[in-house]
Amino acid sequence: MKRKLEISELIFKIISYTLLTVFALCCLYPFLYAVFASISGRRAVEYGEIVLFPKDVQFAAFREMFNDNMFWNSYSNTLFLTFFGTIWALGVSILGAYALSKKRLLFRKFFNFYLVFTMWFSAGIVPQYLNYLATKSVFNGIGIMDDKWLVVIAMGMAAMNIILLRNAFEGVPGEIEEASIVDGATEFQVLTKVFIPMSKSTIATVALFFGISRWNGYFWARQMISNPNEHPLQVFIRLKLEQYTDSEFTAGWNMPYATDSVIYALIVCSIIPILVIYPFIQKYFAKGTNAGGVKE
């Protein structure tokens, strides 16, 4: 038998649904508006005539974007940084976390502190920048002239992610490790054949964190990469925004679509790939917040 809803319950339900709907729509609307504005005609965008539907539909703003070589360039640069950056950071972190998860490691406490301290204290922007310049000259000295590789190697390591992995590795039962050693596995085989397969979901979560921070990376990419052909997408978007909202630039604009439409088109283009892969990564996304590195 279904219990009758109490009045207080009913009120709370109504409030919940109302506020949730309002908030969800507020979350969604800016994206819808971005899509509408990117495909609406110049007059409609500039005079604020779009609210719920696009008007005077045009695709010229998207076409301008797609015909821009720099756009594709920045996209491929972002893919490069994300791909190699994630592989590098993940590889280093897995190896380090594996070593740190072993109780027999000498000075284990010290090494842990060595990582954790970087979460407490960072030197700040200016010292980091000066240090990047110094390491850059070292890199150039050994023949790596591309700023991209420096960004890949120098950036994006996070102590938190190593700790997450270490905790996962510590959760692997010691008996399985012993059994594989008895079977003649080397240290490296123990890692690749036992520990990595048994911590797959944590590794996927950490890889996702690395990938997202690479995809989103802006500040240091802009500081460190001097060649505009090597700029990643985020830097490209920001530079375009600065250019297209400049009053002198907009005053001389004589296209049938608004400058805003180009920016909105760019925003839409940068969100779409993430929306496409979202269903596949969703469960790791949710898992990551719960793991949180909380350790008893």
Place this chain on the structure above:
Amino acid sequence: MKGRADDYLILDEATGTYHEDPEQAVRDDVEKHYWLHVGRTIVKDWRLYLMLLPTILVFLFWRYMPMYELLGAFKVSDMVKPVSDQLYAGFSYFRTLLTGSGSLTTEFWRAMRNTFLLSFYGLLFGFPMPILLALFFNEVRSNIARSVYQVLTYLPKFMSTVVMTSLVTMLVKQSITTLNTQPGIVSQALQALGLISADAANAGLLNNPNFFRAIYQISGIWETAGYDSIVFFAAIIAISPTSYEAAQIDGAGKWAQMRYVVLPSILSTIVIMLITRIGSMLSIGYEKVLLLYNSNTYVTADVVSTFAQRYGLAGSDKGIASAAEMMNNIVGMLLVIGANTIARKASNVSLY
């Protein structure tokens, strides 16, 4: 005394006599030749240490070596010379920032205040939102409807800071009077609701220091509330249905259930998240401020990191910039350590 003897000798219970522990010789040996023992262990387990090496090096090069550059805060800034060759300036930069009388001092204290206020308001308004959302999600019984709500509210989290700030910039942008264009759609909506004046909307909300904090917080809630609610929602759905049933049998209404069932169950999660937030108060993301502020809004927007960026990277006062950020980060570190200690005491859960 007996305790000490036990360290070295083992009591043979049958005869009641002590004899030497054979392992003690090994222990003594390790103690005497400690570094030899260390060397042997490392040689035996060399693969393990080799695996650790890249991590150590990466953190050394890009986390610890910048700390050496912090020496620049105590030395006369020089664009050419490396920090080791610069002349010592003592604490002069710190004195200038803290107790000077020039514009630098005012700007620094303003930046400190803004850093604190942006975090504090973020805590005040931003922190309860995910909890409320999680409570609301829990009311939605249909799984499909809830998934739709959840996906929609997570959506903004998938934008990068650059895309998010670009979108915000466009939505509240100024109107161009010469071309007779309208301000951004959100400005128009706020104006229609009577929340802002037409002048403010036309001038662009991001050019007005009075609106910066509100824009920062509201965009922050928009971006993270849905995603941050995951952890609270997980805590809520972990509550056993029998707890609700028991409360209902005892005659508890919705509010009483909230008060006596839900709240106690998620309290530890709330406390941990709150302490983490307090710990990271002074390390607010400078990227977002950097991307949203402009010279019109320094009064309310400039934080210590952007202050350092402006003087140290865009300008050439590297010493001043390093000193400012160093003070900010040391206070931040004390907050983190303090918060972690409290968390450990309060809930037996250490965050690190």
